[in-house]
Amino acid sequence: MTVEITQQSADADAGLAITQEETAAAIETPFRRFVSEFLESRLALGALFTLGAIILAAIFAPFITPQDPYDLAQVDILDGRLPPGSEAFTEYTMWLGSDGAGRDLYSAILYGLRISLAVGITSGIIAIAIGMSVGLSAAYIGGRFETFVMRIVDLQLSFPAALVALMLVALLGKGIDKIILALVVAQWAYYARTVRGSALVERSKEYVEAAASLGLSHARIMFRHILPNCLAPLIVVGTIQTAHAIALEATLSFLGVGLPQTEPSLGVLIANGFEYMLSGKYWISVFPGIALLITIVSINLVGDQLRDVLNPRLKR
Structure with missing residues (x-):
């Protein structure tokens, strides 16, 4: 008799556990599922925290740096090419040294990150708006319009992005x-x-036909019904292209066709120290290069994890 009661109690506990699991699965939202799957990768989580710290440091650069590298009144040529940890003539420590113009590298790197992030994010938002509208219209309208648009896209993609931007x-x-x-x-x-x-x-699915049969406008069908189902790959590509835009801006500035010397971005800082690499003044190029590398790698790692989470074909 005792065994039967124990067995019934165990069955009841098992049934209660299953019920609780089903209830938890039922109340799990897509956002919670996305967050839990994203947090499975410690590498991506570390990259996300690193990227957040970089963005915050760039935003609050005027408050956490001892010098404004864009203000020539605060730059002293006598502080030029000081090694890391040196004391400036204005009585503050240059923990990362200074460049040839006397700019504090710590300050210049954070201000350069502001430019890099602003350029990458702004160009990405504008490019997404244009590309999204063009691609969505081509897929929805079809026919000769789609053929014409996609031939322009193919022609654009046949040239390296760096070459197009450089020209x-x-x-x-x-x-x-x-x-x-x-x-x-x-x-x-x-x-x-x-x-x-x-x-x-998405264009060939039944919900699009149902929306069209209700007499909804083409613009509403495209942007209110089709577009939300296309956001997952767009977010992934946008993340990767933002990192590419930051690297491309640094490349242009390094080649001398980007920003002027009075507004040093990371590419300008790397270029300024390139001529001193063989003379032992490595810090002028190395520290901005490390900051650029960490930023790009962090964005790429976050983008790779987003791709794995948002692509159902890559589910383990």
């Missing part, structure tokens, strides 16, 4: 606005092709 900046001149325009032109085709591929799959 445009060489023609337009230096400046943040010129670099952003060049990066938008170099990147919009990637988003157009990505959205067009996803939208073609």
Whole structure:
């Protein structure tokens, strides 16, 4: 009799546990599932925290740096090429040393990160808006319009993005606005092709036909019904392309066609120290290069994890 009671109690506990699991699974939202799957990778989580710290440091750079490298009144040529840990003539410690112009590298790197992140994010948002609209329209309208648009996209993608941006900046001149325009032109085709591929799959589904039968406008069907189902690959491509835009801006600045010397970005700082590499003054190029590398790698790791989480075909 005691055995039967114990068995019944165990069965009841097992049934209660199953019920609790089913209830927990039922109340699990897609956002919670996304967060839990993203947090499975400690590497991606570390990259996310690193990227967040970099963004916060860049935003609050005027409050946590001893010098404004853009203000020539605060830059002393006598502080030029000081090694890390040296004391400046203005009585503060240059923990990362200084460049040839006397700029504190710690301050210059954080201000350079502000430019890099601003250029990458701004150009990415504009390129996403253009590419998304073009790709979505091509997939929805179809026919000759789609053929014409996609041939333009193919022509754009046949040239390296660095070459396109380099030619445009060489023609337009230096400046943040010129670099952003060049990066938008170099990147919009990637988003157009990505959205067009996803939208073609969604275009043939029944909910699109049902929305059309209700008399909804084409714009509403495209942007309110089809577009939300195309956001997953767009987010992944946007993350990767942001890192690519940051690297491309640094490349242009390193080549001398990006930002002027009075507004040093990471590429300008690396270029300024390149001539001193063989003379032992490694810090002028190495520290900005490390900051650029950490930023790009962090963004790429976050993007890779987003790809794994948002792509159902990669589920383990």
